Amino acid sequence: MNIPFLNLAAQYASLEHELLPVVTQTLAKGHYVLGPNVDAFEKEVAAFTQTRFGIGVNSGSDALTLALRALDIGPGDEVITSPFTYIAPAEAIHQTGARIVFADIHSQTFNINPADVARKLTPKTKAIIPIHLFGQAAPLKELFALTQPRGIHVVEDCAQAIGATHEGKPVGGHGQIGCFSFYPTKNLGANGDGGMVVTDDEALAKKLRMLRVHGIERRYYHDLHGYNSRLDELQAAILRVKLPRLNGWNARRAQIAERYRAGFAGLPVELPITATGNSHVFHVFALLADRRDELQQFLDERGVPTLIYYPQPLHLQKVYADLGYKVGDFPVAESVSKRILPLPMYPELTDEQADYVVSVIRQFAF
Numbered sequence: 001m002n003i004p005f006l007n008l009a010a011q012y013a014s015l016e017h018e019l020l021p022v023v024t025q026t027l028a029k030g031h032y033v034l035g036p037n038v039d040a041f042e043k044e045v046a047a048f049t050q051t052r053f054g055i056g057v058n059s060g061s062d063a064l065t066l067a068l069r070a071l072d073i074g075p076g077d078e079v080i081t082s083p084f085t086y087i088a089p090a091e092a093i094h095q096t097g098a099r100i101v102f103a104d105i106h107s108q109t110f111n112i113n114p115a116d117v118a119r120k121l122t123p124k125t126k127a128i129i130p131i132h133l134f135g136q137a138a139p140l141k142e143l144f145a146l147t148q149p150r151g152i153h154v155v156e157d158c159a160q161a162i163g164a165t166h167e168g169k170p171v172g173g174h175g176q177i178g179c180f181s182f183y184p185t186k187n188l189g190a191n192g193d194g195g196m197v198v199t200d201d202e203a204l205a206k207k208l209r210m211l212r213v214h215g216i217e218r219r220y221y222h223d224l225h226g227y228n229s230r231l232d233e234l235q236a237a238i239l240r241v242k243l244p245r246l247n248g249w250n251a252r253r254a255q256i257a258e259r260y261r262a263g264f265a266g267l268p269v270e271l272p273i274t275a276t277g278n279s280h281v282f283h284v285f286a287l288l289a290d291r292r293d294e295l296q297q298f299l300d301e302r303g304v305p306t307l308i309y310y311p312q313p314l315h316l317q318k319v320y321a322d323l324g325y326k327v328g329d330f331p332v333a334e335s336v337s338k339r340i341l342p343l344p345m346y347p348e349l350t351d352e353q354a355d356y357v358v359s360v361i362r363q364f365a366f
C-alpha cells in the first residue's frame, strides 16, 4: 500500500461540484480583492470562533505581524513564544522590532510551558504568543495567571487549531487577538494563501483593518505604517464553501487519532496527550520514538512517507544566531525535535490506510 502523507486533491475531488460554480461566479463578478465574500467570511469566522470581529488578511504570518503591530509592540519590547513551532510567530516578533524570547515546551502536548514562561518574564515583556500546536490549545489558564496581573497581551496563534476549544470556548477569542492561517494544508485550507485575525475589541479591529490596507481609513490618506495584506475574493468564496465542513473534518481527524492510539497500545513509543479542558482537532498526530530516523526510513520503504516537523528548534536556527541561544537552552524542545514523527493525518485517510500505518509501525523492531 502507498499512503500519501497529505492528500489535498482528495478534498478537492469531494467538493469540486460546489467549488467550481463558486469560483466561476466570483471570477465573473469582477470584484477580486476584499469584497462581499471577504465581508461574509469574516462574519462567519467571527461567529465560528465566538468573537465580535474578523479581519481577513493575506496569510497566518501576516495575521501575527498585524496583531503585534495593532498592540503597539515594537523596539524595546520583548515577546515570549515557543521555540518548537513553525517560524511565523518568531518572524512576526522580529518584524515589529521587538525582541524574540523563547520559553520551553511541555513534552506531551508540545505546547509552551507556563513554568518556563514565568522564568522568562521581564519588565519589558509586552506580549506572549502561545501557539496552539498540532491542534490543541496551549495552557491558557496558567498563561493568563501570569499575563493578566502584569497587563501582558496574549496573541493566540491558532493556525493549526481552528475548531479546537479550551474550557468549552473556541480558540481565538481567549486572548486580545486570535490569528488564523488558511494555508492549503491547514484544517481549513484555501486554494492559495489566506489568514484571519479575530478580536472582541472594536478599536483593535478598526486598527487591524487599517493596517491590512496601507494604514488607511480613507483611500489615499495614510494614518498608520501599514501593509498590503488583503484577503482575495476567490479564497474567501472557496473558504465559505469549506467552513461548514470543518467540524465534520475535525471529527474524522479525531477518529483517526483514536485509531492510531489504540493501534499503538503496548509499543515503546510516547503518544501525545490531550490536556484537560481541551478538545483537540489533530492538525498533526505525532508520536515520539527513540530511533525515530530508523523508524521513518522503515515506514518510507513500506509506502508510508512521513515528514519531520520540526527538525530544528527555532533558537538553534541560523537566522536567530544573534539572539545568543545555544544547544541545551531548551532541552524539551531539543529532545522532541529529535524524537518526533508526525504520521499521515487528514480527513480523507481511510480506516484501512490508518490500520496499514499502524501495522507497519508494529513490525518495526523497537
Ligand SMILES: Cc1ncc(COP(=O)(O)O)c(C=O)c1O
Pocket: 059, 060, 061, 062, 085, 086, 088, 089, 131, 157, 159, 160, 180, 181, 182, 183, 193, 194, 195
Ligand atoms: C503555528 C503556525 N503559525 C503561523 C503559520 C503561518 O501561516 P501562513 O502560512 O498562512 O503564513 C503557520 C503555518 O503555516 C503555523 O503552522
